[in-house]
Each structure stands twice: as structure tokens, then as C-alpha cells.
Amino acid sequence: MLFLRLNRIAADHRRRRPMVVLGTLAGIAAIVFVGVLSVWNGVAALPLLPICLGACLLQAIVYFGIPWQRVPRVAILVVPAVWLGGLAACGLAIGPLATNFAGLPILAFLFAGLTQARWRSLWLLPVSVPAWLTLVTETGATIVRLWLPVALILWIVIAEATAYQTNNLRREMRRLHREVDLDPLTRLASRRVLPEVLRDVADGDVLVLIDVDHFKSINDTHGHAAGDQVLKEFGRMLLRCLGPHDVAIRYGGEELLVVLAHPTPQAVTSFDRSLRREVLEIRPRVSFTAGVSRVVPGESVDDALARADATLYEMKSAGRNRAGGDIGPRDVTHPAPDSRPAAGVVDGV
Template sequence: MPAWLQIGGHAAACGRMLLVFCAVVILLTMPFLGLPPRMLLVLAAVVGTLLLGAAASFLIRWRHRSLVSMVFPLLVLVSLAAMGLGTEHAAGAYVGLIPLCFVYLGLFHPGRIALGLVPVALVAYTAMVPLFDPRAWVRMVIYGLIWWGIAQVLALTTAYQRDVHSRLRRDARTDALTALGNRRDLEEQLSAVQAGDTLVVIDLDHFKTVNDTLGHSAGDAVLTGFGHLLDQHLRRRDYAARYGGEEFVLVLPRTEAVQAMNMLRALRTEWAEVSTGVTFSAGIATICPGVPPGTALAAADVALYRAKAAGRDRFRIATDHRGPNREPLDASR
């Protein structure tokens, strides 16, 4: 679909296609029904109504998309009912358009919404097929159940696919060990940071020693525990990701470097109570106007290695983000 057709989202775009498709089907087939001019005018009016509805949908403010998109199948059903009232028996040729409304409902609405539209569809069917006998009433019941069944099956299938897609997307962007964001997710977060946000790069000190002496399972337990502590300690607006190995990156929106320093001090105190002697070092960089996030992240990484060179278990603020003549801050002093 071209972008202009997708105004309002996929439900709106497919709703327009539903209206246009029904209008085209009626327009192309009505010359073969052998109708008098008066009835042809009724069909032409229905076609015009459907096309006008599709055009008018571009003017709607799609704030409540799920509710407003109900207009599309409802307009089709009302138009078919009007056709049945205005053309006597000829409208029966277009009964096959009714199930398309429930296909649309199943794709974009819960099954209970489709159930509410079944009476409207049955009224349209009654208007389109005016000759009734006992078998006709049975057909109406069967058709109503089939229409709702179509919508229900599609609604359940669509909900399942959305759930699977959501879980796959979440798994693809989540570190399996720590349940924090992974590097791919971090890159997306970094693309949205703004000036005034602060980046923190954290590295667990002497982590390789833990793996070498206690085994990788112990190392995994340390990483899991630290990731859990980060998740519990940070504010809702903050973000944490495992950058790789024993490195973590924090994105702290609207946070000054000194505030980040205080947060790390509190985190170190809590970590010391639950860890087995593993400390961590960190580098801090606040994003300045006009500075790319990658540059700030690199500055935080440089500050981290300065902290490690100074003895580990300490934090440093990137000097490039504080001015050339200012000394780096050290939280351990």
C-alpha cells in the first residue's frame, strides 16, 4: 500500500479497501443483472456511498481507532440493506459481500464485537432476500453463526500471532541471562537519547577471576544478581542493558552526572550486601547539545578505564563533558 493510503493505521487502510472492493464488485456486475434504470440508479447510489465513505475516512481523526474503524463494515451492511430495499430481488446477488465484513472484524476486533454486528448483518440479509420460508429462517441462523465464527477464528488467530510477535521481539531484544536489554535494544535506546541525558558504563571488577576460580555457573549467578539489582534499583524512566560480557550500560534521562554518581554510590552499597566480594567500576558521561550518543558512550567508556586504572571500585565522570580544566570526580574518596 502507498503511504497515503495508510493514514489512520492498518485498520483504516483495510477498511478503505473493503469499501472500495465492494463498490467495484457492484459496479462491474450490475450491468449483467438486467435491472430497470430505477434499480440501476439505486445500485449506483450504493456504489457512490461506499466510495464517498472511503474518501471521507481520510478526514477522520483516528484517536480511537478500534471504535471508529467499526464504521467500515457497518457502512457496507447498511448499504447492502438499502440495496435490498430498493431493488427487490436483485440484491440477493451480493449476499456474498456480507462475510467480508466479518473477515475485516476478525482481523481488527475481538470476537465479541463481531457478535454485536451479527443482528445488523441479519437485517441486511433479510432486506436482500425478501422471500422467506421455514428453510430461510434456518439459513439465517446458520449464516449468523458462520459469520460470527469467521470473525472469532480470525480474531483468535490474529491475537495469537500478535502475542508470538511480541514475545519474539522481546526475546530478540532481551539478554537471556540478566533479563535486561541486549546490545541490539541498547542501540535503539541510544538513538532516542537527548541532550541532558546521562550514560553510564559499568564493568564488574576482576570478573574473570570468578569464572576461573569458581566456574562459569558462579559467574552467571553474579551477572544475574547484578542485573536483577539494577532492574530493582533504577527509576521507571531509566534503562539498563548488558553491553557484553561483564559490562552494562545505563541510560538515565534528564539526569546530571552528579546525580548519576549518587545513584551509583547507593547501588554499590546495596551490591556490597548481596555480592560475594565482587565490586564494580563505572564511567559517566552526560550528553551535550550537538554531541552524538556514540561519542558520549565512548567518553563514558574512557572514564570507566580511568576508574579501573585508578584502582577499581570507583567511578569517574568523563572530563570531555565537564570542561578541559576540571579534574575528574572520584566517588570512592
């Protein structure tokens, strides 16, 4: 059960730091264990103390000094590499007693299997082989020649079997995260990711709250299957109009939230016009109403979202099929002409 839990933690790309702290603590524990047991068996404590303290300090520097969430995952291999070096230093200090700890390097390969892609564990060989030889330095040359190939095979098999299982689990978790984070009908982001999206909204971003007009009447007149098809098509059209850094979320029912990344007023107008052209293809024909707000310095995202919601309500009360809000230095509201069912725009200077 413990191994399965570790496997799940390692497979989650968002939990990189827990694996680093786990490896750091395991390395410190292994080095301290070697030092304490060696002292217990009569080895002088004086040379071991600075080695253990130095290894522990280096592990702490590795943990706190590297931004683990941003560095490539392969950088995590520095954790087992550091404590393999600590084991080698302990081996040099305690002499023949070090042979009792020759099995500890396998923990480094287990850690590599839990945190790395397949075959990345081979990167540890240039460190682990000298460390192992240091631990068995008092053993006869014949024994070393016999056991080194066995140790190498065992290390690699353990690491690769673990990496195979962990990477399969990692792929499955990514797939599940994608499915959970996407609304199954519109294929937009689901409401589940709303807190994360809002947390990343910056000053200058624009929030567009969209409501499909008279959606209840579509369900009542054409049936719920037609209503679902309208939302499905609307989501597809909306995705076409988004820029590479924009996000669209199914906010609830027939309401959608779009976050435009720091657009100019002209870009907001272009987005509105493009979407209105796209939705003309949907049958039964639909229109939409939108409330727009730009996040200004000193304002919380919740306040900006509340402004967009209030503007949306005003636009619906004014007759729907229009968009309005604050996207520049002044508020501008434009209704859609009656002759065109979906041509409302928001403008700003």
C-alpha cells in the same frame, strides 16, 4: 497458507496498520465489485457511481485520518462497519440483484476475528443485520426469517473461531518477543532492542555505561559459573535501582548500558550510590566502573554514547571502581575510596 499469513500479521500488535489497509482495500474491492457486476447486469450506473466513490472516499479518510498505532484496537472495527454501510447503500440502489451479494457481510466478521479479542465481533451486529436485510429486501419474509438466524450463527462462529486462534497466536508471539528481548542471564533487555531504545532517547536523558571490574579474573579464579552468577546478581541489583521509565541493557559481555529518563544530577548520584550499595551483596565481591553522559540538545545519541564510552575508558585507566562524566554543567570525576570496594559516585551541579 494465505490465511495463516494473515493470522500471523493480525497477531503482531506492531502491525496494526497493515491489517487496516488490508481491510480498507477489501472493503473498497467488495463495493466496487458489487457496483461493476450490477452495471454488467443492466442496473443503471448513475446511482451506483456516487455510492461507490463515496464509500471509497470514506474508507480512505478512515485509513489516513486515524492514528492506528495509538488508538485502541477495537477502533479497527470502524473499517468493516464502513464498508458494510457501503454494501447496504449498494443494495438499496440495485434492488433484487442485491440478493446475490448477501454472503459478503461474512467478510466483515472474518476481519473482526483477525483483528479483535473474542466476542468483539458482536459489536458489528447492529450494522451487519440491517445491511444484510437491505441486500435481501426483495426476498420473501419467510425466507428472511429462516436464513437470518443461520447467517447470524455462521457470522459469529467464523469470527470467534478466527479470534480464538489469532488471540492464542498473539499471546504466544508476545511471550516469544519478551524472551527474545530479554537477556537470558541478567534478565535485562538484550542487545537486540538497543536500536529501538536509542531511538527513543530524548534530550536530557543520561546514558550510563557500566563495566564490571576485573571480570576476566573472576572467571579465571572462580570459574565461568561464578562469573555467570555475578552477572545474574548484578542484573538483579541493577533492576532494583531503576526508575519506572529507566531502561537497562546488556550491552555486551560484562558491559551494561543504562538509560536514565531525564534525571537531575542528584538522581544520577543517587542511582550510582544505590547500585554500589547493592553490589556489596554479590559474592565473589565485585566493583564496577561507569562512564556517564547526558544527551544535550543538538547532539546525536551516538555521540553521547561515544562520550560515555570514552569516559568509561578513562575511568578504567585511572584505576577502576569509579564513575565519571558530564551530568550537569561541568565534568566531575570521583574515585571510590580504597577502604570501600564499591563507593564511587558521579556528582554534578
